[in-house]
Amino acid sequence: ELKVEQNPLFLSMQEGKNYTIYCNYSTTSDRLYWYRQDPGKSLESLFVLLSNGAVKQEGRLMASLDTKARLSTLHITAAVHDLSATYFCAVGADGLTFGKGTHLIIQP
Amino acid sequence: EAGVAQSPRYKIIEKRQSVAFWCNPISGHATLYWYQQILGQGPKLLIQFQNNGVVDDSQLPKDRFSAERLKGVDSTLKIQPAKLEDSAVYLCASSRGQGVFSGANVLTFGAGSRLTVL
Numbered sequence: 001e002l003k004v005e006q007n008p009l010f011l012s013m014q015e016g017k018n019y020t021i022y023c024n025y026s027t028t029s030d031r032l033y034w035y036r037q038d039p040g041k042s043l044e045s046l047f048v049l050l051s052n053g054a055v056k057q058e059g060r061l062m063a064s065l066d067t068k069a070r071l072s073t074l075h076i077t078a079a080v081h082d083l084s085a086t087y088f089c090a091v092g093a094d095g096l097t098f099g100k101g102t103h104l105i106i107q108p
Numbered sequence: 109e110a111g112v113a114q115s116p117r118y119k120i121i122e123k124r125q126s127v128a129f130w131c132n133p134i135s136g137h138a139t140l141y142w143y144q145q146i147l148g149q150g151p152k153l154l155i156q157f158q159n160n161g162v163v164d165d166s167q168l169p170k171d172r173f174s175a176e177r178l179k180g181v182d183s184t185l186k187i188q189p190a191k192l193e194d195s196a197v198y199l200c201a202s203s204r205g206q207g208v209f210s211g212a213n214v215l216t217f218g219a220g221s222r223l224t225v226l
Contacts, residue, residue: 004150031212042199042219043151048212088150094205094213095141095164098150 002027004091006099013079014107021074021102023089032072033090034063037101043088047074079106110134112218114200120224126188129221133181133202139163140177141215142185143199151199157183158205190225197222 003026013019023032030051035043047056049065049072056063060083062075072089084106090096113132121127133140139158143151154173156164159180168175172191177183187194201215 033212033214042217045214045216048214050212090150094139095153095156096215097153100148100150 002029002091002097004089004097004099006087006089006102008102009100010103012105012107013076015080016078018078019076021076021087021089021104023072023074023099025070025072025089025091025097028067028070029091029093030067031091031093032065033096034072034074035088035090035098037086037088039085046087074102076104081106081108112200112202112216114198114218114221116221117219118222118224120226121190122226123192124189126186127190127223128187129185129198129200129223131183131185131200131218133183133200134216137202137204137216138180139203139205139213140183141201141203142175142183143201143217145197145199145220147196154185187223190223192225195223195225 005024007022032049034046036046037043047063052067054065060077065072086101086103088098088101090098115130141156142154144154145151154168155175157177160177175185197220199217199220201217203213203215
């Protein structure tokens with residue numbers, strides 16, 4: 001059974017700081033997805049990582065994938081309040097298995 | 109393109125009652141998924157359809173949950189009888205499906221149907 005673990009599950013940080021969210025998964029996969037969810041809203045696709053060493057960047061967010069270590073990271077650079085949300089990683093070739101999410105609060 | 113439509117947005121029922129949720133996927137998306145998201149957790153796949161056939165329903169509690177996708181477009185998810193632990197948001201998602209595009213299979217999610225069982 002595929003397991004996806006994220007850490008931390010909760011993160012409170014100040015604006016302007018950098019931080020990294022980690023996503024580990026239990027079985028081999030070369031497809032990893034990051035989603036964002038705002039309170040009371042649905043999930044929005046952020047990144048798709050399709051191969052070992054893949055790196056994607058959008059604004060202050062950068063995601064990377066190491067398939068050998070079964071690890072993906074989501075790095076936040078110089079955080080701003082608008083990035084406050086819950087971030088999920090998900091793994092799978094078709095139907096996705098999601099982690100529990102990282103609830104991120106960015107304070108002024 | 110229009111997004112994934114779901115209804116109702118909110119539903120409150122008492123335990124042992126029944127409820128049905130409806131989903132209309134993005135036009136042309138062959139694959140449709142129903143996920144259950146309990147408060148504070150990640151979405152959990154309940155059932156996946158490819159056109160009107162079931163691909164994976166291994167995590168669907170079949171004694172009380174049922175789903176269908178007639179004509180390979182709209183889908184309904186039914187719960188009968190509901191239990192307290194069924195309180196959750198039921199998310200419908202669709203995608204073009206694996207094999208159509210080699211590589212990413214990005215799921216687009218609807219706004220969800222929030223169920224409260226009292």
